[in-house]
Amino acid sequence: xxxxxxxxxxxxxxxxxxxxxxxxxxxVAEGLKELKKSxxxxxxxxxxxxNKEDLAxxxxxxxxxxxxxxxxxxxxxKIVDAIxxxxxxxxxxxxxxxxxxxxxxxxxxxxxxxxxxxxxxxxLIDYKENEAGAYMQVELFKAELSESLQTAxxxxxxxxxxxxxxxxxxxxxTDSAGVLRYAVPIxxxxxxxxxxxxxxxxxxxxxxxxxxxARDDDDITEVAQIVKDYDLSSIAVVDKAGVLLGRITNYDxxxxxxxxxxxxxxxxxxxxxxxxxxxxxxxxGRARAVWLVLNLITAIISSVVISLFDESINKxxxxxxxxxxxxxxxxNTGTQALTVTVRRLATREITFSNAKSVIGRxxxxxxxxxxxxxxxxxxxxxxxxxxxGLGFVIAAAMLINLAGAGFFGAIIPMSxxxxxxxxxVASPVLLTxxxxxxxxxxxxxxxxxxLL
Amino acid sequence: xxxxxxxxxxxxxxxxxxxxxxxxxxxVAEGLKELKKSxxxxxxxxxxxxNKEDLAxxxxxxxxxxxxxxxxxxxxxKIVDAIxxxxxxxxxxxxxxxxxxxxxxxxxxxxxxxxxxxxxxxxLIDYKENEAGAYMQVELFKAELSESLQTAxxxxxxxxxxxxxxxxxxxxxTDSAGVLRYAVPIxxxxxxxxxxxxxxxxxxxxxxxxxxxARDDDDITEVAQIVKDYDLSSIAVVDKAGVLLGRITNYDxxxxxxxxxxxxxxxxxxxxxxxxxxxxxxxxGRARAVWLVLNLITAIISSVVISLFDESINKxxxxxxxxxxxxxxxxNTGTQALTVTVRRLATREITFSNAKSVIGRxxxxxxxxxxxxxxxxxxxxxxxxxxxGLGFVIAAAMLINLAGAGFFGAIIPMSxxxxxxxxxVASPVLLTxxxxxxxxxxxxxxxxxxLL
Numbered sequence: 005x006x007x008x009x010x011x012x013x014x015x016x017x018x019x020x021x022x023x024x025x026x027x028x029x030x031x032v033a034e035g036l037k038e039l040k041k042s043x044x045x046x047x048x049x050x051x052x053x054x055n056k057e058d059l060a061x062x063x064x065x066x067x068x069x070x071x072x073x074x075x076x077x078x079x080x081x082k083i084v085d086a087i088x089x090x091x092x093x094x095x096x097x098x099x100x101x102x103x104x105x106x107x108x109x110x111x112x113x114x115x116x117x118x119x120x121x122x123x124x125x126x127x128l129i130d131y132k133e134n135e136a137g138a139y140m141q142v143e144l145f146k147a148e149l150s151e152s153l154q155t156a157x158x159x160x161x162x163x164x165x166x167x168x169x170x171x172x173x174x175x176x177x178t179d180s181a182g183v184l185r186y187a188v189p190i191x192x193x194x195x196x197x198x199x200x201x202x203x204x205x206x207x208x209x210x211x212x213x214x215x216x217x218a219r220d221d222d223d224i225t226e227v228a229q230i231v232k233d234y235d236l237s238s239i240a241v242v243d244k245a246g247v248l249l250g251r252i253t254n255y256d257x258x259x260x261x262x263x264x265x266x267x268x269x270x271x272x273x274x275x276x277x278x279x280x281x282x283x284x285x286x287x288x289g290r291a292r293a294v295w296l297v298l299n300l301i302t303a304i305i306s307s308v309v310i311s312l313f314d315e316s317i318n319k320x321x322x323x324x325x326x327x328x329x330x331x332x333x334x335x336n337t338g339t340q341a342l343t344v345t346v347r348r349l350a351t352r353e354i355t356f357s358n359a360k361s362v363i364g365r366x367x368x369x370x371x372x373x374x375x376x377x378x379x380x381x382x383x384x385x386x387x388x389x390x391x392x393g394l395g396f397v398i399a400a401a402m403l404i405n406l407a408g409a410g411f412f413g414a415i416i417p418m419s420x421x422x423x424x425x426x427x428x429v430a431s432p433v434l435l436t437x438x439x440x441x442x443x444x445x446x447x448x449x450x451x452x453x454x455l456l
Numbered sequence: 457x458x459x460x461x462x463x464x465x466x467x468x469x470x471x472x473x474x475x476x477x478x479x480x481x482x483x484v485a486e487g488l489k490e491l492k493k494s495x496x497x498x499x500x501x502x503x504x505x506x507n508k509e510d511l512a513x514x515x516x517x518x519x520x521x522x523x524x525x526x527x528x529x530x531x532x533x534k535i536v537d538a539i540x541x542x543x544x545x546x547x548x549x550x551x552x553x554x555x556x557x558x559x560x561x562x563x564x565x566x567x568x569x570x571x572x573x574x575x576x577x578x579x580l581i582d583y584k585e586n587e588a589g590a591y592m593q594v595e596l597f598k599a600e601l602s603e604s605l606q607t608a609x610x611x612x613x614x615x616x617x618x619x620x621x622x623x624x625x626x627x628x629x630t631d632s633a634g635v636l637r638y639a640v641p642i643x644x645x646x647x648x649x650x651x652x653x654x655x656x657x658x659x660x661x662x663x664x665x666x667x668x669x670a671r672d673d674d675d676i677t678e679v680a681q682i683v684k685d686y687d688l689s690s691i692a693v694v695d696k697a698g699v700l701l702g703r704i705t706n707y708d709x710x711x712x713x714x715x716x717x718x719x720x721x722x723x724x725x726x727x728x729x730x731x732x733x734x735x736x737x738x739x740x741g742r743a744r745a746v747w748l749v750l751n752l753i754t755a756i757i758s759s760v761v762i763s764l765f766d767e768s769i770n771k772x773x774x775x776x777x778x779x780x781x782x783x784x785x786x787x788n789t790g791t792q793a794l795t796v797t798v799r800r801l802a803t804r805e806i807t808f809s810n811a812k813s814v815i816g817r818x819x820x821x822x823x824x825x826x827x828x829x830x831x832x833x834x835x836x837x838x839x840x841x842x843x844x845g846l847g848f849v850i851a852a853a854m855l856i857n858l859a860g861a862g863f864f865g866a867i868i869p870m871s872x873x874x875x876x877x878x879x880x881v882a883s884p885v886l887l888t889x890x891x892x893x894x895x896x897x898x899x900x901x902x903x904x905x906x907l908l
Contacts, residue, residue, distance in 0.1 A: 009809045028685030038810060161646050171687070172643045191624045191642050194613050232714075233480035235623070235707045237689065255687045258710045262684075265717035266799055272721070273795035274788060280796060289821040292792050296825060299788045303781040304836065310780070314773045321766045324776035328762070328892070329755040331780065336726060336751045340744050343725035344732060347718055357461045358490060369741040373748060384756065440780070 010042050014050075021053045032058065033065035037283075040070065052078055060086035064098055069283050072105050084116045091170075092124040093141040093256065099125060127249075136227045137220035139260065140241045140250035145169055146176040147202055149185065154198040171255075173237035176215065176248055177202050183246040187215035189237070217242050220249055224260060229352055231257045268350055271428035272343060274299070298433045306331070306440040313448035316456055322389045323451050326398055331443035333377060334405035338435045341366040341413025346427050349417060363414045370410020371403075378402040393455050401447035409439045462494050466502075473505045484510065485517035489735075492522065504530055512538035516550055521735045524557050536568045543622075544576040545593040545708065551577060579701075588679045589672035591712065592693045592702035597621055598628040599654055601637065606650040623707075625689035628667065628700055629654050635698040639667035641689070669694050672701055676712060681804055683709045720802055723880035724795060726751070750885045758783070758892040765900035768908055774841045775903055778850055782899045785829060786857035786891035793818040793865025794887050798879050801869060815866045822862020823855075830854040845907050853899035861891045 017035050019025040027035070032054075039047040051073060054062060063074055063086065074083065087095050103110035114122065124142050131137035145163065147156035156175060163169040175193060177186040186206055192213075196205045206213065217240040218227040231239055231254055238251045263277070270277045274295030279288050310317075310327070317324045345362065348354040354362050378399040386395030416434050417427030469487050471477040479487070484506075491499040503525060506514060515526055515538065526535065539547050555562035566574065576594050583589035597615065599608035608627060615621040627645060629638040638658055644665075648657045658665065669692040670679040683691055683706055690703045715729075722729045726747030731740050762769075762779070769776045797814065800806040806814050830851040838847030868886050869879030 006809075013809075030685050034805070041813065157646065160643075164643065164647055171641075171689075173689075189623075191612075191616065194609065195616055232710070233482050237623075237625075254706065254710070258684070258706070258713070261710070262713060262717070262803075265714070265721070266803070269717070269721050269724070269795060269799050273724075273791045275792050275796055285817060285820045285824070288817075289824050292789075292821060293825050293828060295792070296785060296788060296829060300781070300785060300829065300833070303784045306780055306784075307777050311777045314777065317776050318770065318773050321770050324769050324779075325759050325762045325766065327776075328758055328780060328783065328896075329752070332755045332758075332888075332892075333748060333752060336748060337744075339725045340727050340747070343721060344727055347721050351714075351718070353486070357458075357465075361493065365737060365740075368737045369744060372737070372741050373745050376745060377748060377752065381752070436784075440784075444780075 010039075013038060014043070014046055017050055021050065021055075021058075029058070029061035030065050032062045033070070036062070037067065037070060040073075041283075048077070056082060056086040057089045059083070060090045060094070060098070064090075064094055064101075067281050067283060068101070068105055071101055075102060075106055075109050080113065080116065084113055087113065087117060088121060091141045091143050092121075092128060092250075093139065095121060096125045096128040100129065131220065134224055135220065136218040136222045136224055136241055136252065137249070139224055139227070139252045139256045140220065141253070142250040143169060144176060144238075144240075144248075144251045145172050145174070145190075146178060146248060149177055149179055149203040149206065150201060152199055152201050153193065153196055153205060156202065157193065157198065171253060173253070174240075174251075176240050176251070177206065177213075178248050182248055184215050184217055184240050184242050184248040186210060186213040187217075187240060188213050215240050218252065219244070225264075225350075225352075227252065228257050228261055232261075264350065268346065268428045271426065272346065272432055274432065295433075299436070302433060302437040302440060305437060306444055309441055309444045310448065313452055316448060316452045319456060320394070320451065322385075322391070322394060323448060326385055326394075327444055327447055329381060330398065330401050330405055330447045331440050333381070333402060334409045334439035334443045335436055337370050337373060337406045338409030338413040338439045339432070341370060341410045342417060342431050342435050345414045345417045346431060349421055349427055354418070359418055363411065363418070366414035367407065367411045370413070371407045374403045374406030374410075377406060391455075394451070397450045397454055398447060400450055401443065404446045405439060405443045408442050409435070412438050462491075465490060466495070466498055469502055473502065473507075473510075481510070481513035482517050484514045485522070488514070489519065489522060492525075500529070508534060508538040509541045511535070512542045512546070512550070516542075516546055516553075519733050519735060520553070520557055523553055527554060527558055527561050532564065532568065536565055539565065539569060540573060543593045543595050544573075544580060544702075545591060547573060548577045548580040552581065583672065586676055587672065588670040588674045588676055588693050588704065589701070591676055591679075591704045591708045592672065593705070594702040595621060596628060596690075596692075596700075596703045597624045597626070597642075598630060598700060601629055601631055601655040601658065602653060604651055604653050605645065605648055605657060608654065609645065609650065623705060625705070626692075626703075628692050628703070629658065629665075630700050634700055636667050636669055636692050636694050636700040638662060638665040639669075639692060640665050667692050670704065671696065677716075677802075677804075679704065680709050680713055684713075716802065720798065720880045723878065724798065724884055726884065747885075751888070754885060754889040754892060757889060758896055761893055761896045762900065765904055768900060768904045771908060772846070772903065774837075774843070774846060775900060778837055778846075779896055779899055781833060782850065782853050782857055783892050783895035785833070785854060786861045786895045787888055789822050789825060789858045790861030790865040790887045790891045791884070793822060793862045794869060794883050797866045797869045798883060801873055801879055806870070811870055815863065815870070818866035819859065819863045822865070823859045826855040826858030826862075829858060843907075846903070849902045849906055850899060852902055853895065856898045857891060857895045860894050861887070864890050 013035055016025065016027065020027040020032060036047060036051065063071060087098060090098065099110055099114055102113065128137065128140065145160055172190055174190060175188045176184060177188065178184055216230055216234055216236055220241050220243055227239060236254060238253045240248055241250045241252060243249055267277045270280065274292065276291040279291035282288055345354065381402050382395040382399030385398045386392055413435055417431045420427045420430050465487055468477065468479065472479040472484060488499060488503060515523060539550060542550065551562055551566055554565065580589065597612055624642055626642060627640045628636060629640065630636055668682055668686055668688060672693050672695055679691060688706060690705045692700055693702045693704060695701055719729045722732065726744065728743040731743035734740055833854050834847040834851030837850045838844055865887055869883045872879045872882050
């Protein structure tokens with residue numbers, strides 16, 4: 005970073021800390037991260053100057069190495085105060101992030117929180133990573149059917165004034181047992197007579213306000229689909245008995261979707277999204293090396309296949325020259341089918357009901373392209389080496405490899421998904437092994453059989 | 457699709473049409489698409505039964521071939537009525553989608569719309585695809601500073617009752633010239649005294665409500681970043697003079713982000729996201745074939761490089777056996793660096809200020825892994841073929857190719873971005889060409905120079 009940029013960055017962060025300029029928590033975290041690299045003493049000076057609200061919001065965005073700095077250099081009471089400013093879901097996330105770094109410290113901080121916060125976090129912390137409950141916050145605006153709209157609005161006003169509720173999108177209406185019945189968008193409350201009871205209002209308008217909801221143990225990807233399909237701003241979360249537990253906002257859902265997309269893109273390329281967040285080149289490099297080991301095994305298997313035909317290559321050196329074409333074209337065709345299938349599985353466009361037609365479509369596309377490129381490459385080989393037989397052999401190998409690549413590119417991720425394995429992680433290496441082996445085997449095998 | 461699934465699908469769609477069960481527009485579109493494939497007569501029967509609101513919302517989600525069915529088989533007046541039910545941005549999108557299929561028909565439909573709608577659509581239709589204006593809707597809730605809160609709320613109530621406004625998240629406050637001044641979240645309106653003028657309320661609380669906004673010609677990716685960073689539900693769009701023109705909701709932003717992610721994933725694999733939406737295997741296949749042609753050229757260049765060393769291969773057949781390992785490991789290492797760089801460019805984690813450190817990091821990771829795999833593969837080659845020299849040659853080639861792959865994997869997408877080319881589209885083929893050529897050239901070249 006140039007001195008100018010560094011100076012500008014410091015000024016921006018300072019202006020933010022002095023409330024002269026608003027930066028988003030992500031921007032502050034990113035800025036501090038840059039500063040840590042380029043000017044450690046300025047970093048050590050600015051970090052403790054964040055106020056408690058800021059510290060909390062920024063800490064959520066921090067990579068582990070910076071969160072570690074917070075734990076070590078910021079007084080414990082300030083961290084506790086900061087956590088108290090967060091909504092329950094964010095507070096839980098932050099405690100969990102701290103737990104990953106220093107379990108004892110996380111316990112100390114938790115024990116120093118207010119009773120109410122401890123109760124909320126304890127309820128949320130046990131949910132598994134993929135469960136709706138893990139994305140839920142318990143702060144929400146709710147009322148019972150027996151209340152009047154006016155009473156509910158008055159309570160809402162108090163909760164807003166005290167700062168206990170932010171970003172409210174809906175009034176969730178329950179029966180006296182706490183079971184969720186309706187969800188009324190906040191801007192629709194203006195349509196009704198305030199003195200009426202909610203029961204009366206809902207007896208007339210209830211059919212428009214039936215609540216979308218998620219069970220706390222629902223898979224978050226299912227919940228995200230509902231939020232997206234119906235353009236919801238927030239969705240209620242209920243327990244097995246239908247009792248309202250909390251809400252998930254669309255902000256959380258969209259963060260989840262964005263992270264999922266990054267995870268898919270990275271995984272398809274053999275990169276681990278969490279390891280990449282680390283500052284350490286060693287950690288990120290190690291995670292990538294694991295993938296390269298798998299790829300090396302694949303490459304060695306291919307070499308073994310090639311070595312079976314060393315005598316053929318000795319007799320016709322054109323085989324060595326042309327063989328990468330067959331493997332490479334198969335790999336690319338397969339990757340196309342694979343990527344489309346992985347993404348469509350993730351966005352739920354592929355379901356069990358249309359699985360067969362997806363496979364059929366991918367096979368058909370790959371087969372047609374296989375025919376086209378078989379002819380093309382066959383002609384190239386024939387003209388280049390003046391051997392019609394070689395042209396025929398490479399054309400046949402191309403068709404076999406490309407058609408197979410399309411078929412397996414679709415079926416590998418779908419099978420993995422069926423067995424509960426993340427298709428983005430495991431599919432590419434399986435596919436490459438297949439297209440390489442089939443590519444070399446069919447080309448060199450056919451050549452040996454037909455030409456020699 | 458099995459008869460059972462088909463029957464269930466038909467029942468669901470019918471229940472939706474009869475208002476017995478709510479499906480989302482995307483679900484209805486998907487269901488109809490499946491039906492078209494499996495039971496054309498049921499499709500032809502159900503499509504015209506959608507009511508106008510449904511028809512409009514579902515039509516936006518339709519692929520071209522289904523939208524064509526709508527244009528051909530639904531009476532023009534019904535389509536016009538349907539378009540009138542949409543918000544201005546969606547109406548504009550739908551007219552544009554129809555334009556892509558049948559320009560005359562789009563013109564006819566447009567001419568039949570109400571004057572007000574025509575005006576709105578004309579204002580929106582000229583924005584370029586990547587401009588904020590193209591994502592904006594003109595329907596919003598605004599008030600002038602001189603008004604009292606009560607007057608504004610009363611107008612809001614009327615607009616809500618008449619159904620002209622849905623999903624309102626904020627009151628946008630302008631001066632008398634229409635210039636945007638503040639944005640107050642709808643749930644905060646409850647905190648103020650209704651009889652006060654907005655000017656008075658804002659003189660006290662204005663600093664909390666300074667409006668985030670986008671210029672109509674801002675790039676939508678910049679706008680998406682603001683909406684995400686500040687967790688906005690909607691963002692105001694203004695013209696050059698600051699006059700309020702419309703708003704973009706976070707629903708639109710999140711659709712955009714999701715589509716961008718799909719586009720990146722697809723483009724990295726040589727797949728065109730728009731062509732994949734087509735039902736036609738031929739169209740999707742043709743778009744993929746274009747990519748495969750580029751890849752074929754790359755593969756042929758590699759073959760030409762190999763052919764330069766045909767005598768060396770004739771003397772040491774182990775070269776042919778091992779050479780795919782060098783190219784494949786380089787390709788994978790490069791793809792890791794490339795993917796991380798492309799994604800971080802898209803999510804704005806990479807800026808000009810940290811470009812150098814990103815390249816340095818990618819090179820460092822690739823270099824370290826290059827050393828590790830050079831040693832590993834060198835030993836494998838040495839043991840396998842009993843030639844220490846061969847082990848040394850492949851180790852050197854691996855290090856050169858992997859380190860280069862990391863460097864170019866980072867620098868290729870960043871340079872393309874700088875020159876205004878989409879990095880996800882053009883990077884992979886450039887990178888593969890590089891890793892293949894460098895891989896074969898360094899391995900076979902060093903082998904010829906050292907071993908022969």
